[in-house]
Amino acid sequence: xxxxxxxxxxxxxxxxxxxxxxxxxxxxxxxxxxxxxxxxxxxxxxxxxxxxxxxxxxxxxxxxxxxxxxxxxxxxxxxxxxxxxxxxxxxxxxxxxxxxxxxxxxxxxxxxxxxxxxxxxxxxxxxxxxxxxxxxxxxxxxxxxxxxxxxxxxxxxxxxxxxxxxxxxxxxxxxxxxxxxxxxxxxxxxxxxxxxxxxxxxxxxxxxxxxxxxxxxxxxxxxxxxxxxxxxxxxxxxxxxxxxxxxxxx
Numbered sequence: 722x723x724x725x726x727x728x729x730x731x732x733x734x735x736x737x738x739x740x741x742x743x744x745x746x747x748x749x750x751x752x753x754x755x756x757x758x759x760x761x762x763x764x765x766x767x768x769x770x771x772x773x774x775x776x777x778x779x780x781x782x783x784x785x786x787x788x789x790x791x792x793x794x795x796x797x798x799x800x801x802x803x804x805x806x807x808x809x810x811x812x813x814x815x816x817x818x819x820x821x822x823x824x825x826x827x828x829x830x831x832x833x834x835x836x837x838x839x840x841x842x843x844x845x846x847x848x849x850x851x852x853x854x855x856x857x858x859x860x861x862x863x864x865x866x867x868x869x870x871x872x873x874x875x876x877x878x879x880x881x882x883x884x885x886x887x888x889x890x891x892x893x894x895x896x897x898x899x900x901x902x903x904x905x906x907x908x909x910x911x912x913x914x915x916x917x918x919x920x921x922x923x924x925x926x927x928x929x930x931x932x933x934x935x936x937x938x939x940x941x942x943x944x945x946x947x948x949x950x951x952x953x954x955x956x957x958x959x960x961x962x963x964x965x966x967x968x969x970x971x
Contacts, residue, residue, distance in 0.1 A: 723751060723776065723801075725749060725750065725751050725776065726749070726750050726751065726803075726805035726806060727750070727751045727752075727753065727797065727801040727803050727804050727805050727806070728745050728750040728751070728752050728753065728805065728806040728807070728808065728953065729752075729753040729755065729780070729793070729797055729804060729806070729807050729808070729842075729846070730742050730745070730752060730753065730754060730755060730808045730810055731755045731784050731793075731807075731808065731809055731810050731811035731838070731839075731842055732755060732756075732757075732784075732810045732811030732812065733752070733753075733754040733755050733756065733763070733766065733808075733810065734754060734755075734756035734759055734762040734763035734765075734766055734779075735759070735762050735915075736913075736915035736942050737810055737864070737910065737913065737915060737942045737945045737946055737949075738754075738755075738808070738810040738811070739754075739762070739766045739942070740942040740943045740945070740946035741808050741810065741946040741949050741950065742754050742766050742770065742777065743766065743769055743770060743773075743946075744943070744946045744947060744950045745806075745950050745953065746770040746773065746775035746776070746777055747773065747775065748950055748954065750775075750805075750806065750953075751775075751776040751777070751778075751801060752770060752775070752776070752777040752778075753777075753778055753780045753793075753796070753797050753800070753801070754766050754767055754770075754777055754778065754779050754780060755780045755781075755782060755784070755793055755811065756779060756780070756781060757781070757782070757783045757789075757811075760779065760781070763779035763781075764779055766779075767779050778796070778800050778801075780792075780793050780796040780797060780800075781793075781796075782796070783834075783838075784811045784834060784838030784839070784841070784842055785830065785833040785834035785837070785838045786833075787841075790838070790841050790842065790845065793842075794845045798849075803849070803857075804846060804849040804850060804859065805850065805857065805858075805859045805860070806859050806860045806861070806862075806953050807842060807843065807846040807859070807860075807861045807862070808861075808862045808864070808949055808953070809838075809839040809842055809843065809861065809862070809863045809864060809887075810864045811834060811838060811839075812834060812835045812839075812864060812883075812884075813830065813831060813834050813835065813880075814877055814880045815827055815831065815877060815879070815880070817875065817876040817877060818876075818877070819875065819878075820878050820879070823878075823879055827879065828879055831879050831880060831883050832879075832883055832886075835880070835883035835884065835886075835887070836883050836886045836887065836890075839863060839887055839890070840890060843861055843863075843890075843894060843905075846859065846861055846903075847861075847894075847898055847901075847903060850902070850903050851898055851901040851902065851903055852901045852902045853901045856901075856902070857902065858901070858902025858903055859902065859903050859904075860903065860904045860905075860906075860952065860953045860957075861894070861903065861904070861905045861906075862905075862906055862907065862908060862949050862952045862953060863887050863890070863891045863905070863906070863907040863908075864887070864907070864908060864910070864949075865884045865885075865887050865888050865891075865907045865908065865909045865910075865964065866880070866881070866884040866909060866910060867909050867910065867911045867912075867966065867968045867971060868880060868881035868884055869881055869882075869884035869885040869887070869888050869909065870909070887907065888907060888964065891905055891906065891907040891962070891964070892962055895961045895962035896962060899961055899962075904952075904957070904958075904960060904961040905961055905962065906952045906957070906960060906961060906962065906963045906964070906965070907963075907964050907965070908945060908948050908949055908952065908964075908965050908967055909964055909965065909966045909967065909968065910940065910945045910967050910968065911934065911939075911940060911966070911967065911968025911969055911971045912926070912927050912930045912931075912934060912939045912940065912968070912969070912971065913927065913939060913940045913941065913942060913944075913945055913967075914927045914928075914939045914940065914941055914942070915927075915942055927939035933971065934968075934969040934970065934971045935969060935970030935971060936969035936970055937969075938969065939969070940967060940968070940969055944967060945967045948965050948967050952965065
């Protein structure tokens with residue numbers, strides 16, 4: 722097996738996750754590209770990485786379920802035999818609704834993926850990377866959102882709340898494993914041009930919100946990914962517990 726560092730990117734087949742996979746591979750990481758159902762999209766990311774001379778593998782599994790989590794980490798262990806980085810990128814949003822309209826089923830799924838899934842992935846990563854467990858150390862980057870700060874009133878307060886939980890988790894975990902060779906940071910994307918807006922029923926949201934952004938435009942997936950890859954890198958060796966806004970000033 723190669724001695725190059727291994728990175729798992731959850732939700733790595735599209736949007737910000739796909740950009741992270743490509744940029745991390747270009748920086749020398751071996752990449753596990755996680756996806757839930759769109760194998761064609763994941764295979765396309767893997768093909769791009771391999772065509773550029775990198776190493777990548779598509780890994781199926783839903784972080785919102787225990788069988789999915791087990792499948793993801795079994796595949797990483799089997800293919801690479803190590804783990805050095807985790808990007809908790811997988812996340813979902815739902816159609817705009819007021820809090821008093823949100824169903825219990827929506828809340829359960831939102832928190833299963835966005836919160837519990839991220840925490841469980843981090844648990845598994847720590848068990849493999851922490852020097853306490855015989856690991857070599859590593860880095861975790863969690864994806865939050867400016868919605869955690871702004872609240873997303875009238876749209877998806879539940880999504881904002883799920884990202885608020887990730888912010889607290891990042892602070893706590895970063896302090897818990899700082900002496901075990903693991904750095905834990907988060908990135909807060911603002912309005913980014915990805916298909917998550919369509920999934921939330923607002924396909925034109927990024928462009929429509931441009932006048933409200935100080936830079937007068939939405940961001941790109943690559944702009945967020947560059948920040949994530951920096952936090953994974955040795956250039957950020959003294960950075961942990963940090964939150965980096967990638968929001969155009971909003």
